[in-house]
Amino acid sequence: MxxxxxxxxxxxxxxxxxxxxxxxxxxxxxxxxxxxxxxxxxxxxDGAPKIHAKIALVNEGNEQADIQRFVHEVESMKLSANQKQMMVHTAKAMLPVTTLKNEVLGSKELKKYIKVVTVQPSKLKKVRQDDSYAAIIKVPNGFTYSVLRNALLGEQQPAKLSFYVNEGKEMTSEFVEDIVLEFQQRYSMFSALGKSGFINHSFTIPDIHVQGKVETVTKKKxxxxxxxxxxxxxxxxxxxxxxxxxxxxxxxxxxxxxxxxxxxxxxxxxxxxxxxxxxxxxxxxxxxxxxxxxxxxxxxxxxxxxxxxxxxxxxxxxxxxxxxxxxxxxxxxxxxxxxxxxxxxxxxxxxxxxxxxxxxxxxxxxxxxxxxxxxxxxxxxxxxxxxxxxxxxxxxxxxxxxxxxxxxxxxxxxxxxxxxxxxx
Amino acid sequence: MMLEAVELTKQFKQTKVVNGVNLYLEKGEIVGLLGPNGAGKSTTISMISTLIPPTSGDVRLNNKSVIKEPSKLRKVLGVVPQEIALYSDLSAKENLQFFGRIHRLSGARLQKKVDEILEQIGLTDRQNDLVKHFSGGMKRRLNIGVALLHEPEFIIMDEPTVGIDPQSRNYILETVKRLNEEKQMTVLYTSHYMEEVEFLCDRIYIMDKGSIIASGTKEEIKNILSSENTVEMKVEKVQEPFIDALRLQPVVNHVTVQDRVITILAPKEINVFRLLFKLAEETNTVFTSVEIKTPTLEDVFLHLTGRALRD
Structure with missing residues (x-):
């Protein structure tokens, strides 16, 4: 029927x-x-994404202190004066956290789409509950020190950035995730070059180029x-x-x-x-x-x-x-x-x-x-x-x-x- | 097999649209339910067919109530609604097939029944045409055909000839008669066309303002007027003072005027001719003919309700 x-x-x-x-x-x-x-x-x-993301950057470490610690360590090493000078110079120039904050996330190109808010580590919990953030990037304590040791001395695995995404904003959060991954990859390459002795103080981290379509981002189509x-x-x-x-x-x-x-x-x-x-x-x-x-x-x-x-x-x-x-x-x-x-x-x-x-x-x-x-x-x-x-x-x-x-x-x-x- | 309505009453808010209706249908008879628009016929039919529950009273099939268990009645009852209850975007055949299926017919049995109904209602040649392209008469015929699909023992027809040409009307009346004679189908036929009821029905119920005001065979009902004559006067021109004067006479029961024909009811024992000619002279009314007629059902209705059926 x-x-x-x-x-x-x-x-x-x-x-x-x-x-x-x-x-x-x-x-x-x-x-x-x-x-x-x-x-x-x-x-x-312009092929740019129509995205407006608010990102929290939580820095648990101290970049300058990490660099100083690394410089002291290098100076106490049994290396030639030239090698020491080059390493110190490179270490002072690298500034991975500053680069991420100012030159990557805060670049003119990305500024149109991303607003970076620096948040105190004590407020991390509160920020994680705030739905207005598309992503949170946490820089762990000793991150810069680890990056420098890894890049210039090749002694240990670099500390990774922690990345929290807002599931309700998957498009924008994936977009940011992509940028951070790109950033990490560039540093990995930098590290590899460092180990091979190919870098000198004039080496700069290449710009991260962002490509996108309508709210699309990432590796997805x-x-x-x-x-x-x-x-x-x-x-x-x-x-x-x-x-x-x-x-x-x-x-x-x-x-x-x-x-x-x-x-x-x-x-x-x-x-x-x-x-x-x-x-x-x-x-x-x-x-x-x-x-x-x-x-x-x-x-x-x-x-x-x-x-x-x-x-x-x-x-x-x-x-x-x-x-x-x-x-x-x-x-x-x-x-x-x-x-x-x-x-x-x-x-x-x-x-x-x-x-x-x-x-x-x-x-x-x-x-x-x-x-x-x-x-x-x-x-x-x-x-x-x-x-x-x-x-x-x-x-x-x-x-x-x-x-x-x-x-x-x-x-x-x-x-x-x-x-x-x-x-x- | 008998279907009866016992003290059926339907009240909507404060208004009683049907008030204590009693009627019955016995196998093989055609019963007329006569009444003007708004008399409560359709509501009565809806209650008898179990579509709406009564406020009080009962509907019984073979002495068993069907109010709470309508299935028993629905299996043996066909209803032809006053409206064209069909899908206009489906063909005649598709309509019959759809309604046949919901009556649990299928396969060869359904096909055979559909063909048979199409033949019965004279639409075999137009079976594949969409209903929206049919004339009013054809739609009415199909409307009846759908109600016959499950071979009901009782069929209720609610003014099935409204708004159609005389030819289609005759076809429908003949079909109803044939169904009753050949298939012993019991019919409850409502209409406000007196001549249809006179042609078809064995017994008649007259309904007005929600109540049955008279019932019986045609002869029994006409005998209500055995003590009265119907006098029909044709005049050259209807003079209002003449009509007013007629209405003031105590011996004149009911006056109706249609075109140039004035009809009155008057007691048989009184010779009203002298009175009529006197009033005509006083009001400058010229008769072209005056005759005494045998009472019709229409006259009975007029007598009982004080108004014509189609008022």
Whole structure:
């Protein structure tokens, strides 16, 4: 019987060209328009990232004291005067912490994107609880001394910088992580050169060049505007399936078709199950068509097809939950107003928060959190991660959230659906 | 097999839209439920068909209540709603298939039933056309066809001929008659078209303002007016003073005016002709004809409620 509801629902959608145009044609057109029109803005004319990160730098050591300690040690060594002079000179010039703070993180190039806040070690705990920081770089005690010994004497492994990332700001924190890694690699190279005796006091740490695209960073693949909007528009327009299904169902009530269904001794639960499953399937098909067509036309590759299908199914379940809730509410207030309100106001609001029009999560932490609470926003994060090359485990929380969202909507619809006496 | 409504009452907030309705249907009969718009017919039907629960009273199938367990009745009951309860974007065949499936028909049995219904309602040639392209009459026929899919023993038809052309109307009436004769289907037929009820029904319930005000066979109901005559006067021009004067006469029961035809009810034992001609002369009314007619159900309704069915 559920099969009949599904078949009927599909036939009704297929026979409605206006709906099809809105659900399939419109998002594709918008992807094209937004992708090309905002491509330069999104991708950045200068290839620079659109990121504003606040980073805490916690220095537990004392750079000058470390250098002095190293210089004393060198002077007491049995080395030639020339060797001693070169080492002391190099040691005084290296200043790894100052370089990281002023020349790397504080460079003119990065200053536009990163704000470095020097924090006392005693406040580390407090900073770690502060969500406004994208990352914390902790310089351990004796770091400079270790770096110098490693680079110039080759005696021990250098102390590593500690790096804490804010999981809620994975894009920006990974960006910073990349810079720090690059910084460490340069010092490793410096150290290797030192051991080989190739360096002299004129050697300077090379600039760390930052490349990036729209909120992309790191070693993961960049997201281009077309790809971004493919996801943004698809997760937005799939929400219309829910409102349309709600409207169709209310229309069935208005036309007394629903009475006929009840008179066929079909329980309201079977009816709601039919609504839920058909909405899930419609959403799943719509998303696959949208992604399929857009990916083919714009040569977008999905690195993990299985993960993509799992996220798509989870989003479809969430849309199914919304569809069944909107149906229940329409029936309860005996009006199509709930569907219409969802279609005209909530979809736009969800899309704005979820980042369908622009990466709104970058505006503030609050926006980011709020966006991730919307089914479209949550699924958008997951899709973008998959497109960047992340695996299924990195998007599990989004999948779980979407499934929970779906379950919550179904439970709410069970509560909202009117009792028998108020059905007809 | 018998279906009955016992003291059915439905109250919405402070308004009683149906008040203590009693009626019954016995196997193989066609029963008419007659009443003007707003009389409470559709609410009564909704309660009998278990779509809405009554505020008080009961619906019984073979003397067992079906209010709490509607399944038993729903299996043997077909309902033709007043509205076109169909999917306009599906074809006639697809509609029948969908409703057949939800009635648990499938495979060859469903196919056979769909073909049979299409034949019965005369839409075999148009089975693949979308309902939205159908005429009003065709939609009405399909509306009936859907209710017949599960071969119900009882069928309730709520004004199934509203808004269609006379040809389609006759087709539907003939179909109802045929279903009753050939399949022994029990029919509860509501209408405000008196002639339909007269043509189809064995027994009639007349309903007004939420209550049954008369019931019985056609003859029994017409006998309500055995003591009265219906006098129909055709006039050249309707003069308002004449109508007012008629209404003031104690021997004249009910006056209706339609175009240039004035109808009154008056006791048989009183010769009203002299009175009518006197009033006509006083108000400059010119008769083109005056005749005494046998009472119709319409006259009975007028007598009982003080207004015409389609007022």
């Amino acid at each position: 559920i099969q009949s509801f599904i078949k009927k629902q599909f036939l009704l959608f297929i026979r409605n060209p206006h709906e099809l145009l809105v659900l399939l044609g419109m998002p594709f057109i918008l992807v094209t328009i937004l992708g090309f029109a905002l491509g330069n803005v999104m991708d950045g004319d 960049p997201i281009h505007a077309i790809t971004y909007y493919m996801v943004g528009m698809s997760v937005m327009f799939v929400l219309y399936i829910a409102s349309n299904v709600g409207s169709y169902a209310f229309n069935e009530k208005q036309l007394h078709v629903f009475d006929r269904i009840l008179l066929a001794d079909v329980s309201k639960w079977s009816y709601m199950t039919g609504i839920f499953i058909s909405t899930v399937l419609l959403a799943f098909v719509q998303l696959n068509i949208l992604y399929g067509v857009t990916s083919s036309v714009y040569h977008i590759k999905w690195p993990a097809l299985f993960s993509f299908l799992i996220v798509t199914l989870a989003l479809s379940l969430a849309v199914g939950g919304l569809g069944v809730l909107l149906t229940a509410l329409n029936f309860r207030i005996n009006s199509e107003q709930v569907s219409r309100f969802f279609q005209s106001v909530l979809v736009t609001l969800f899309s704005l928060l979820g980042g369908s029009f622009f990466p709104s999560g970058q505006l503030s932490d609050f926006m980011n959190t709020l966006g991730n609470f919307t089914p479209n926003g949550s699924s958008m994060s997951a899709y973008l991660k998959l497109l960047q090359g992340y695996g299924l485990t990195e998007v599990t929380h989004s999948i779980l959230y979407l499934c929970l969202f779906s379950a919550a909507m179904v439970v709410a619809s069970v509560w909202a659906f009117p009792k028998r006496g108020n059905l007809s």
